[in-house]
Amino acid sequence: MLTRRVLLFIRAKEVFMLPAQRMASVQPSYIRNILKATQGNNVMSLAGGLPDERLFPTRLLDNAARELDQNIEVYQYGLTRGLPALVEHLCAENNLPSDEQLLITTGSQQGLDLICRAYLNPDDRVLAEAPVYLGALQAFQLAQAKVGLIDATSKGPDLDQLEAKLAKGCVKFFYAVPDFHNPTGTCWSKATRIAVAELLDRYEVALIEDVPYRQLRYSGEHLPLVSSLMKGDFFLLNSFSKIATSGMRLGCVQATKKLLQPLITIKQASDLHTALPMQQMLLSLLQAPEFEGHIASLRHHYGQRAQALANALISQIGGRLTFNEVEGGMFLWARINCVNAVSLAQECLKNDLAVVPGQAFWPEGKAGYQAIRLNFTRLAPADLEKAVGRLSSAMSAL
Ligand SMILES: Cc1ncc(COP(=O)(O)O)c(C=O)c1O
Structure with missing residues (x-):
């Protein structure tokens, strides 16, 4: 049983412990929240900006x-x-x-x-x-x-x-x-x-x-x-x-x-x-003399994955989205036609796939602009193809 003194203390904390004013202008990261949602279950994630831990130089x-x-x-x-x-x-x-x-x-x-x-x-x-x-x-x-x-x-x-x-x-x-x-x-x-x-x-x-x-x-x-x-x-x-x-x-x-x-x-x-x-x-x-080789291997694998994602998007989704192929990095940005990106991201989660709707990258969203960010470094090429299949199903459902 909580005593009256403890209750008073809790109430006092509620009243006095207000965050600093500057906190009012900070928006929590959509991506960190979605990462939480994808941990420890069957969700495939194209959402985070994560390198592949299987390629770490352990x-x-x-x-x-x-x-x-x-x-x-x-x-x-x-x-x-x-x-x-x-x-x-x-x-x-x-x-x-x-x-x-x-x-x-x-x-x-x-x-x-x-x-x-x-x-x-x-x-x-x-x-x-x-x-x-x-x-x-x-x-x-x-x-x-x-x-x-x-x-x-x-x-x-x-x-x-x-x-x-x-x-x-x-x-x-x-x-x-x-x-x-x-x-x-x-x-x-x-x-x-x-x-x-x-x-x-x-x-x-x-x-x-x-x-x-x-x-x-x-x-x-x-x-x-x-x-x-x-x-x-x-x-x-x-x-x-x-x-x-x-x-x-x-x-x-x-x-x-x-x-x-x-x-x-x-x-x-x-x-x-x-x-x-x-x-x-x-x-x-x-x-370490082997470090250059490690970076060359990262470039090789991630480059293959960028290509695998692009190929899968073209073959499985075709004209329903457009994107520019990339020469490096970790992301592909896909503009989508006729579908709301936030609804698509939600529908993807129902299909066990996490993607980030483009609106998350503007301070107050961007009305009318529909895109999703797709990370290609975390999943192997075969899994990227599977993930694009789920994306395609989610788009069809909408
Ligand atoms: C553009 C950009 N800057 C900075 C960072 C933060 O990187 P770090 O892990 O070094 O803090 C990231 C992480 O994804 C990024 O994409």
Whole structure:
């Protein structure tokens, strides 16, 4: 039996423990919710942005874990900037100029959060290509920024819209995922990269370039980073989730030393530093002679899967949806005709299939625009075909 004092205490908590005002502007992630719904049952998922755990470099990681006791200091507190040997390795690998620096983060998502907390005041304006990566949207919303949207085209953001919005002034950042965008899978053309770099420099707006999929290219030519074409300010976010493992939660932010310093101060207050044993294991992985072979194998398998998904969509669904084939990354973005994407996602769940309706990638949905995001990296080709069969049945049922 609850005593009167306990009841009073519970009531008092209900009254006083209100979330901060900034929470009102954050929308919970549809995808994290759907992931919960798909765990531990027969649902096939094309919904998450998950790498295939069967392709994780477990043997190399086992070796790396066994070597940890040779570096006993990694079990101690360390520097906020990251494990010095890892930072040095990455600086050398990426040929960092002397005025730039790297900060190791707990996934690139933390990098985004740190940039927002360090540089955005409530009502500051940020531009982003729409549809937008949900994690970025959440970070901007938490910082109470105003997010202006630029329509995505098959070559990157609509340049006229971008220029018009930049010309209005007072824009703090342009957030971009030029290599195999999440959710559209688009890779910006070289001409778009040059044009965006030129526009941002002209209007003196900083770029946040987010490139977690850059190493997952399956066809086509390697293109320059947009930030490498700029004279002005940028933050470059990288992630090891897609090429090592996502559970290690490792990423990094690259920027000039001056721009990076406020992020380091906030990270100190937030988590002191990212777990050192994980950083040491990542370093061993990156230094292993077999690591290049591991990435080549990921490219081979994921490239095959992208093709298998495209083939299955064409052969089983045909004219009921349209999509652009992708040269890399993890997603295919399918525009659907005559069917509401949210209803389709619900109907798919009845058929034991999870997909994400496109509306989830706009802050307030997008009326009249019907698309779904399909992940092709988690399932093997035969399962992708089966999943498309379920998608086809769900479309027919509607
Ligand atoms: C565009 C983009 N940025 C950042 C992230 C976060 O990656 P991490 O696992 O490094 O936090 C993701 C994850 O899917 C992503 O798609």
